[in-house]
Amino acid sequence: DGGITQSPKYLFRKEGQNVTLSCEQNLNHDAMYWYRQDPGQGLRLIYYSQIVNDFQKGDIAEGYSVSREKKESFPLTVTSAQKNPTAFYLCASSIVGGYPDTQYFGPGTRLTVL
Amino acid sequence: AQKVTQAQTEISVVEKEDVTLDCVYETRDTTYYLFWYKQPPSGELVFLIRRNSFDEQNEISGRYSWNFQKSTSSFNFTITASQVVDSAVYFCALINAGGTSYGKLTFGQGTILTVHP
Numbered sequence: 163d164g165g166i167t168q169s170p171k172y173l174f175r176k177e178g179q180n181v182t183l184s185c186e187q188n189l190n191h192d193a194m195y196w197y198r199q200d201p202g203q204g205l206r207l208i209y210y211s212q213i214v215n216d217f218q219k220g221d222i223a224e225g226y227s228v229s230r231e232k233k234e235s236f237p238l239t240v241t242s243a244q245k246n247p248t249a250f251y252l253c254a255s256s257i258v259g260g261y262p263d264t265q266y267f268g269p270g271t272r273l274t275v276l
Numbered sequence: 277a278q279k280v281t282q283a284q285t286e287i288s289v290v291e292k293e294d295v296t297l298d299c300v301y302e303t304r305d306t307t308y309y310l311f312w313y314k315q316p317p318s319g320e321l322v323f324l325i326r327r328n329s330f331d332e333q334n335e336i337s338g339r340y341s342w343n344f345q346k347s348t349s350s351f352n353f354t355i356t357a358s359q360v361v362d363s364a365v366y367f368c369a370l371i372n373a374g375g376t377s378y379g380k381l382t383f384g385q386g387t388i389l390t391v392h393p
Contacts, residue, residue, distance in 0.1 A: 193379060204280075204367060204383030205321075212379060220380065250319060256379075261328075262309055262371045265381060267321035 164189045166268035168253050173273045175240070175247070183238045183271045185253035192258040194236035195265060198222060199250040208251075211236055212258050240273065248275045278303040280370050282384035289358055290392050297353045297387045299368030305329075307373035310344065310351045311381070315365040327351065358391045365389070 166187045175181045185194065193212045197205040207220030211230040225244025230236055236255075240247045250272050254265040279302040289295045301310065312324040325335060327344050335342045339356045355362055368384045 195379075195381075197381075202285075202385070204369075204385050205381070206383075207380055210379055218379075252319075252321060254321075261307075261373055262379060264311070264323055264326050266323060267313075270319040272319075 166253060166255055166266060168251075168268040168271050170271060171269065173271055175273060175275050177275055178242045180239055180241050181273065183240070183251055183253075183273070185236045185238065185268060186234055187236075187253075187255045187268075188234060189255055189266065190233075191255035191266075192233065193256045193265075194230070195254040195256075196220075196226070196228065196236070196238045197252045197254065199252060199270075205252060208238065247273055249273060278305075278308075278370050278372060278382045280368050280382050280384035282366075282368055282387050284387045285385070286388040286390070288390045288392065291360060292357050293391075294354060294356050295358050295389065295391075297355075297366050297368075297389065299351045299353065299384060301349050301351065301368070301370045303370060303372060305372040305374065309371045309373065311369040311371070312342065312351075312353050313367045313369065315367065315386070317364070321367070324353075355389075358389075360391050360393055363389060363391045 169184045195210040196208040199205045209228045211217035227239045252270045253268045256263045256265045281300045308329045310327045313321045341354045343352045365386045367386045369381045
């Protein structure tokens with residue numbers, strides 16, 4: 163089945179630790195995205211990548227880092243510099259064409275800082 | 277800059293009632309795309325519909341229908357004969373077709389819909 167997988171589903175982190183959230187897709191999509199969702203709010207874009215080895219900051223990139231070494235994978239690292247990392251993180255992907263295409267989402271990772 | 281507003285934070289209905297979720301958007305681009313996503317309790321966002329700015333035809337898919345009106349910058353979503361399984365958070369979103377906003381989805385705050393048996 164084609165789709166987007168995110169792991170782990172739940173993640174607990176101690177203050178001062180870096181953690182990496184995994185996102186993998188087998189849809190053959192070129193573009194991948196990371197969003198953050200806080201309770202009662204919409205999603206906000208952290209980073210996105212439209213091609214391997216290239217990525218751009220979104221609206222709230224501070225305290226996060228990404229890499230795009232493979233087309234299928236776009237891991238997100240939440241660093242200790244992120245002041246309020248507890249949130250629900252969603253990964254998405256889309257094709258890249260002459261116009262913005264539909265973004266399809268993974269099941270999400272819920273991160274809690276203890 | 278673009279903005280999406282979903283003024284209804286929460287809506288509660290009884291099964292079989294019709295319900296309309298409002299979405300108002302702001303953008304300076306003439307070419308853009310509008311989306312609705314459903315987020316059930318499991319958390320995953322499920323794509324429902326995509327509409328481009330040049331297509332103002334209303335769309336119906338089963339119990340779902342969408343009313344796009346450029347004159348009022350609105351893209352409202354109606355569920356007819358609601359069911360308990362429709363209970364979820366619904367998001368309206370906008371993406372511009374060019375410039376520096378390419379690839380960036382702007383989401384509304386979401387509307388929590390609860391359908392009671």
